[in-house]
Amino acid sequence: MTGKEAILAAMSLTETERAPAMYFGGGMWTAYQAGETLESLAADAKHMAEVIIRIAEEIQNPIVYCGSGYNNLLAAAVGGKLKYRPHGAPDIVEPALRDWAELDTLDATAVDRNDTVNTIWKATEIVARRIGDRFMVTTTSWGPFTLASQICGMEPLMRGTFREKDRIHQLLAFAAELIYRYYDPLLTRGTIETVCITDSVASGSLISRKQFAEFALPPLQQFTRKMRRKGVKTLLHICGDTNDRLDLLPETGADIISIDTNTDLAKAREATRGKLCLGGNLSPVTLMLQGTPKMIEAQGRTVIESLGRGGGFILMPGCDIAANAPRPNVEALLRTAAATPVA
Secondary structure (H helix, E strand, O other): OOHHHHHHHHHOOOOOOEOOEOOOOOHHHHHHHOOOOHHHHOOOHHHHHHHHHHHHHHHOOOEEEEOOOOOOHHHHHOOOEEEOOOOOOOEEEEOOOOOHHHHHHOOHHHHHHOHHHHHHHHHHHHHHHHHOOOOEEEEEEEOHHHHHHHHHOHHHHHHHHHHOHHHHHHHHHHHHHHHHHHHHHHHHOOOOOEEEEEOHHHOOOOOOHHHHHHHHHHHHHHHHHHHHHOOOEEEEEEOOOOHHHHHHHHHHOOOEEEEOOOOOHHHHHHHHOOOOEEEEEEOOOOOOOOOOHHHHHHHHHHHHHHHOOOOOEEEEEOOOOOOOOOHHHHHHHHHHHHHOEOO
């Protein structure tokens, strides 16, 4: 069974002989490994694709995340000001929305005209054509609640959940539609079979369970329903502490939920078993960045042996890996899962 086949089996809650494993995101790490930056890769779709393919072939992570690290592009496409950093994801330094009255003027079709979005689309097509038979190829985006925070700013979003509820719901519906529009050309052409979204601001570290249920959950459901109608799987990552909303995670409609190190993996496995595939949750800092291959192997085996049986589980870091995470550590993650039987 190939790595891609193992991931697809896990998504379908099918038990495999060996535990599947993958890292999440990795766009900044891929650029760093190639001596590039996200800004330099954004200039040329063919070059972006060649770098992604080369690192994928070398590392053999079973899923390839084209566009990882560029999640703020959608907020920039509708009017936000984007600033690139030497190493790391580009930031929104000025939001698109400065007054709630401007919400009615936002145009989701603006994403079609963004140069870097078009570069990612073209690169994804090249990658899928070249290695899509052996790797699961996807493209990444923010989830609706997080994208909304980038469009209007974090503080206005949080205040709005108390003072401007109707406007927040309107913004979240727009964000979900914007994400869908970003994926639609790749789905229509059959380029990708899985979408990957990160709703980091929907974390319990930032909003309450009640706010999650009222604001973050409905647009996630709006988005995943469309994906299911397209016959496409959804991988959802939520950063931080989600311990108080584990029972709500299956309601998102996602096929895979990736959880962070702050969340109790055993409790998450119990809450989601038989309902969706769970991915997690080795520390991206103390293990993947600062640890050693032996530490990763030991922790990975422990997790797999205690929680990996029965299907529907993928060994993953708790979040995206740092740009400068040592390559031997990344290789150890994948190697450990391949060597640890669960059936």
